[in-house]
Amino acid sequence: MSSSSPTTAVDSVIELDARGIRIEGGPQLVLCASLFYFRLPREQWRARLAQVRASGYTCVDVYLPWNFHETAPGRWSFEGRRDVAAFLDLAREEGLYVIARPGPYICSEWDGGALPAWLGSDPELRVRQNEPRFLDRVTAWFDQVLPLLAERQYPTGGTVIMVQLENELDFFDCEDRTGYLTALRDQAVRHGITVPLIACSGQGDLEGATGDVPGVVPACNFYPDDDSPHIEPEVRRYAELLAERDLPLLITETNRRHRTLRRLLASGASLIAPYLQSSGWNFGYTPSAGNWGRPGNLMSHGYDFGGYVSSTGTERPEYAEAQILARVIDTLGPRLALATPTVQPTPVTTDFPTSSSPSALRLDGGGLLLAVPHLGTRTETETEAEAGTGTETGTGTETESGAGPGTGTAVVNGMPVAVAADSCPLMLLDVPLRPWGHEGTLTLASADLVAAGEGVLVFSSEVPVTVVVGDTRVEIPAPAAGAPGRATAEGLTLVALAPADAVRLRATDRNGTVRLDEPKPARPASEPVAVRRARRRTDATAPERAAGRHELPPTLESLGVYRGRGTYRTTTDLTGVDELLLVGAADIVDLSVAGRVRPTIAGFGATRRIDVREATGSAYVEAVVEIWGHANFDDARLPALRLGALRGLGTVWTVRETTDVSALWSVHGHWAGRPAPLRELGGWSSTRVGLPVTYTREIRTATAAALHLKGVVEPVRVTVADGGPHAADTAHEPHTAPVLTVHAEDPWIPLPAGTHRISVTLPHHPSGDGLRAELLGLDPVTDWTCSAQDDDLLTGFATEAAPGQEVPLPLSLAPGEEAWLDVDLPPSHDGLLLRPDGTQIRVTGWADGECVGRVWVGDRPDFSGGDANVLWIPPGWSGLTLLVRGAAGPEAPELRVLRLESAD
Structure with a gap:
């Protein structure tokens, strides 16, 4: 990266340099929480923003998802829950800075990473590339959203202090990073963005994320193992690399635990933005089909990774940790904001597991801040084996001071101090006290300094506190809630508060008298309610929009369905067919053959063989295909x-014949000579373990076919070239055939009719690879009639009043049968969580005119995110309508009961 790259945008009052962030000249260490307007009811925006501000965080980062605002090509919406301008204005009113992230790609486990689904319908358009067709569409998006951000930049019209371009581009195979980021930068500048433009690296490739484009500041995303002892040296390396360019370390995403955040702070971060501290909800058809499973999964509607605020707004214990860390930052102020990272000059020894290289900050004006993480646990039965070995020993047992189970001892500057398990106190060493009206020096403080004033220092700790002022050392016993500890030293009053009191600290005087805010009243717990009756809509079937006849099954996007579902029906009689091959089906496919519904397919586009020999009568095919969401990441292992990647039924083939083609492969590589030896696939013997060897064979197909590599474990490389005389003996010569990578998750290669030279390259294993190859001759299933039900159509039907008949639960359904149910809800201050209980059903819910999500009960793929088994009905959202669909599986479909829980 060029060291001459400008550190800020032109004329910005936000300055970035190696000393940190300055906002109108004032140094700032910024704590930032993710908070997404598109994952919250509009009526909760202000309360959630105020909640972030009350945590002590001073900033929110906000994605702006392109496909949330362009709901169909050229159809824009910035109203209601899409009124991002109103959200940004509320952030200003609540006193929060904003880092705006308009993409165009955002990831965020959101449908398509926010890239509109219809982009994939243009075969010449290549997403996230410096490519005219894509950039034309990006321009249309930026023309809509960047003026909103420009009007709300700090300080002229709002509190936007940075704008992020793209997102973790270093994960993506972008061919021209410099050209692509330059195009995005130029558009931002053209629209009047003057605050710093940043681009975050997802795996530490600063140039890969920014394209080394002048005016684009690199930022870092870190997601370490919270218990790793090696976090600090990794983070310091990036702080040093950026300091060489006169830039601060901006951590735009990281883990949520404040023990880890303290380690990042001490390692030199000027911006710390844990991702998803404030959780939310994926309403409607907006979750993604993502890459965090084996290899894929579906994101739940609850978008929650354990941040300090839950999806429904409940504050978790980590919220108090945020408040204490924020008090430390406020107390140290500019001295901490202008600090520079270093390594503790004298060794720190511990009897507990800790960092392999603790970080310290050299405070502006003198002194050090030292982070000492205790990576052990808090269990009372903790043993050396459970706690692991620390820097010197690893007892992690109760100390003689009675500090509590799991408390360890660290020796800092030759003095033993107590450190609680699973904590990271920010200790102060040799800090001048003059800014707080005292001429002495704080030689050592073993606990968090949460307040300071003339003649008084206040600490937060759950273990004994060691304080040395000048040469005077005092020990303050571990404070209990409501019982502060006090001591004096060198004319100073020292107060130790339990963390529960520290978060409520309002003021203190020089005598050590503290005033605390009243604790928040606890809401009485409510018991779950079992709903055992509902109104089933009489003969209700959601309308379908006719979508024409097609030779082959079209994608849902080509039918205008970007979120929702579609139905495919064929009149081709498959009587006498033994097997079907389904290629590229996604996301959720309920396939029926001859009227028999088969188990739901959710294979992310992987090829599936389907045995249909049991079909009786006229074997027609019908499929209902639902979009769960488009991929938010680029994972090459599976097509969807x-x-x-687009959604739909894919292609259906009848299997005409199956032939074993495992033999007669010619061997190229290692010491194989010419003419090439013939072996079975994977059967060459060699001492060159792990080195690639290539097997080649000519395959003739009279019609379309599929080559199945059975037994693939590790990825193998396959080329398919036109065959001809002596093709096998020339396979080792260079050719321009495209190279495919075949994975265990989808070990199929499609072949058109003709003669092909197939080359399979795999690492050699002396015992053979257990590979077999079979060739399936295929005929396409044609003549499809389609109908569509997009999310607007389904939502409109769900929210219409309809006659119904009260039915008791449990409700039994046949596989493929659907029931529309209207459910009465009790009033709730905090909203309700609905947990359907049953077998082999999928439940979609609507309330207050909006889809609140989907729950899949029974056999299903992996889910990640929040609780995948509940729907949230926000407070004030009226009415509840459910679409319940039975699915084939090991048990009969049945909705037994609906369990309602308070969302507090």
Whole structure:
């Protein structure tokens, strides 16, 4: 990266340099929480923003998802829950800075990473590339959203202090990073963005994320193992690399635990933005089909990774940790904001597991801040084996001071101090006290300094506190809630508060008298309610929009369905067919053959063989295909996990014949000579373990076919070239055939009719690879009639009043049968969580005119995110309508009961 790259945008009052962040000249260490307007009811925006501010965080980062605002090509919406301008204005009113992240790609486990689904319908458009067709569409998006951000930049019209371009581009195979980021930068500048433009690296490739584009500041995303002892040296390396360019370390995403955040702070971060501290909800058809499973999964509607605020707004214990860390930052102020990272000059020894290289900050004006993480646990039965070995020993047992189970001892500057398990106190060493009206020096403080004034220092700790002022050392016993500890030294009053009191600290005087805010009243717990009756809509079937006849099954996007579902029906009689091959089906496919519904397919586009020999009568095929969401990441292992991949039934083939083609492969590589030896696939013997060897064979197909590599474990490389005389003996010569990578998750290669030279390259294993190859001759299933039900159509039907008949639960359904139910809800101050209980059903819910989500009960793929088994009905959202669909599986479909829980 060029060291001459400008550190800020032109004329910005936000300055970035190696000393940190300055906002109108004032140094700032910024704590930032993710908070997404598109994952919250509009009526909760202000309360959630105020909640972040009350945590002590001073900033929110906000994605702006392109496909949330362009709901169909050229159809824009910035109203209601899409009124991002109103959200940004509320952030200003609540006193929060904003880091705006308009993409165009955002990831965020959101449908398509926010790239509109229809982009994939243009075969010449390549997403996230410096490519005219894509950039034309990006321009249309930026023309809509960047003026909103420009009007709300700090300080002229709002509190936007940075704008992020793209997102973790270093994960993506972008061919021209410099050209692509330059195009995005130029658009931002053209629209009047003057605050710093940043681009975050997801795996530490600063140039890969920014394209080394002048005016684009690199930022870092870190997601370490919270218990790793090696976090600090990694983070310090990036702080040093950026300091060489006169830039601060901006951590735009990281883990949520404040023990880890303290380690990042001490390692030199000027911006710390743990991702998803304030959780939310994926309403409607907006979750993604993502890459965090084996290899894929579906994101739940509850978007929650354990941040300090839950999806429904409940504050978790980590919220208090945020408040204490924020008090430390406020107390040290500019001295901490202008600090520079270093390594503790004298060794720190511990009897507990800790950092392999603790970080310290050299405070502006003198002194050090030292982070000492205790990576052990808090269990009372903790043993050396459970706690692991620390820097010197690893007892992690109760100390003689009675500090509590799991408390360890660290020796800092030759003095033993107590450190609680699972904590990271920010200790102060040799800090001048003059800014707080005292001429002495704080030689050592073993606990968090949460307040300071003339003649008084206040600490937060759950273990004994060691304080040395000048040469005077005092020990303050571990404070209990409501019982502060006090001591004096060198004319100073020292107060130790339990963390529960520290978060409520309002003021203190020089005598050590503290005033605390009243604790928040606890809401009485409510018991779950079992709903055992509902109104089933009489003969209700959601309308379908006719979508024409097609030779082959079209994608849902080509039918205008970007979120929702579609139905495919064929009149081709498959009587006498033994097997079907389904290629590229995604996301959720309920396939019926001859009227028999088969188990739901959710294979992310992987090829599936389907035995249909049991079909009786006229074997027609019908399929209902639902979009769960488009891929938010680019995962090459399965077709539907590629960024920009489309949804639908894919292609259905009848299997005409199956032939074993495992033999007669010619061997190229290692010491194989010419003419090439013939072996079975994977059967060459060699001492060159792990080195690639290539097997080649000519395959003739009279019609379309599929080559199945059975037994693939590790990825193998396959080329398919036109065959001809002596093709096998020339396979080792260079050719331009495209190279495919075949994975265990989808070990199939499609072949058109003709003669092909197939080359399979795999690492050699002396015992053989257990590979077999079979060739399936295929005929396409044609003549499809389609109908569509997009999310607007389904939502409109769900929210219409309809006659119904009260039915008791449990409700039994046949596989493929659907029931529309209207459910009465009790009033709730905090909203309700609905947990359907049953077997082999999928439940979609609507309330207050909006889809609140989907729950899948029974056999299902992996889910990640929040609780995948509940729907949230926000407070004030009226009415509840459910679409319940039975699915084939080991048990009969049945909705037994609906369990309602308070969302507090």
